[in-house]
Amino acid sequence: MRLPVNHILPFAALILLGAGTAGAKDRHDGPPAPVTGPAADYPVVVGKPFTIGDTVWTPSDQLNYDAVGYASVGGEGLAGVTGAHKTLPLPSYVEVTSLASGKTILLRLERRGPMVNDVLIELSPMAAEQLGIVPGSHAPVRVRRVNPPEQERAMLRSGGRAPERMATPEGLLKVLRRKLTDRAPLLPPPSAPSVMPAAAGKTAISPVPAKLPVKPDVVKTDAVKPAAVKSVTPAPVPAPAVTGKPAAEGAFVVQAAAFSIEANARKAAKQLGADVTHTGKYWMVRLGPFANRAQAAPALEKARHAGYKDARIQSAD
Known part of the structure; x- marks a missing residue:
């Protein structure tokens, strides 16, 4: 005796299987979870000039x-x-x-x-x-x-x-x-600013410094040869202290650096097109004078671009 065949059951099984597969696919193809934690700050972009x-x-x-x-x-x-x-x-x-x-x-x-x-x-x-x-x-x-x-x-x-x-x-x-x-007016800050003071009790900047730090390559102690020492006359030299252009009253100058050796100061002055002033035991490299700070600003930027990051505008008096 032949038993009746139900042709509907196989189609129902295929429908259920397809529905289950589609549901699983939907669960996996949803939007990705948002990035959280430290990874959310990456990638870090620096960029081109x-x-x-x-x-x-x-x-x-x-x-x-x-x-x-x-x-x-x-x-x-x-x-x-x-x-x-x-x-x-x-x-x-x-x-x-x-x-x-x-x-x-x-x-x-x-x-x-x-x-x-x-x-x-x-x-x-x-x-x-x-x-x-x-x-x-x-x-x-x-x-x-x-x-x-x-x-x-x-x-x-x-x-x-x-x-x-x-x-x-x-x-x-x-x-x-x-x-x-x-800082010079209307000029951008340097890309690599100098280190700022860390505490209120330590004033790292003086209005008119007696001397300025110089670049690392010129801070080296200049050894004076014995022959050079013998050639120095102990008598005072009656030459004027200022060897460059005279500063006008109330004018401003850009002081780029200070050196203990005159030859080093004159080398830096030649590089910048500046003058050399002898103050005490230091030789000061200065640009100017200028009538006001705005006129001195381009010279200040020139000195800083040349590597003298501690250059500043100050009174010529």
């Missing part, structure tokens, strides 16, 4: 970056507590201090800018509000690169705010303001 006007900016992964300058407030492309910088890696984290109030916040750098030479950093509206900076103004600030804990990084990545830092003491603020004042 670029030009703003006549100035070439070279991005670099400088861990000890510490500079003073001016901050502007941007809007387009900046959300949360973020900012734009010309040379630091993207992303990276900096502490920004208002030199007016001493207030310090943590900020995440996310894009290049600002595309003007006389502004150091551009702040998002939220960052400016936290720091107490009014939009439309150029506020004096200090920018220092830091490596914050992951918890604070996550706060900034999610659009929130990290806890404010301890307020900078007034003693250190005075040093930082003086550092900013000594």
Whole structure:
């Protein structure tokens, strides 16, 4: 006797199998989980040199970056507590201090800018509000690169705010303001700024220094040969102290470096097109004089580009 064959059951099994396979595929093809943790700050991009006007900016992964300058407030492309910088890696984290109030916040750098030479950093509206900076103004600030804990990084990545830092003491603020004042007006800060003072009780900058540090390659102790010592006459030389151009009253000069050996000073002066002034036991290399600081600014930048990072503008009196 033949049994009846149910032709519906095989089709039902195929339908169920297909549904199960489609469900498994849907579970695997969903959107990827968002990246969290330290991996969310990678990849880190440094980028290629670029030009703003006549100035070439070279991005670099400088861990000890510490500079003073001016901050502007941007809007387009900046959300949360973020900012734009010309040379630091993207992303990276900096502490920004208002030199007016001493207030310090943590900020995440996310894009290049600002595309003007006389502004150091551009702040998002939220960052400016936290720091107490009014939009439309150029506020004096200090920018220092830091490596914050992951918890604070996550706060900034999610659009929130990290806890404010301890307020900078007034003693250190005075040093930082003086550092900013000594900078030439309307000129960009150097790509590799000099090390800033670490404590309020230690003033690293004096208004008119008696001598300036020089480049490492000229700090070497110059050995004086016995023959050279014998040729020096002990009697005082009645020659005038200034060997270069006379400085006009109330003028400014750019002091590039100080040397203990006249020959080294004259070599540096020839390189810069500067003059040599004998002050005490040091030979000073100076450019100028100039009528005001604005006229002295290009000479200051020239000296710094030549490697004299401690060059500064000072009174010629």
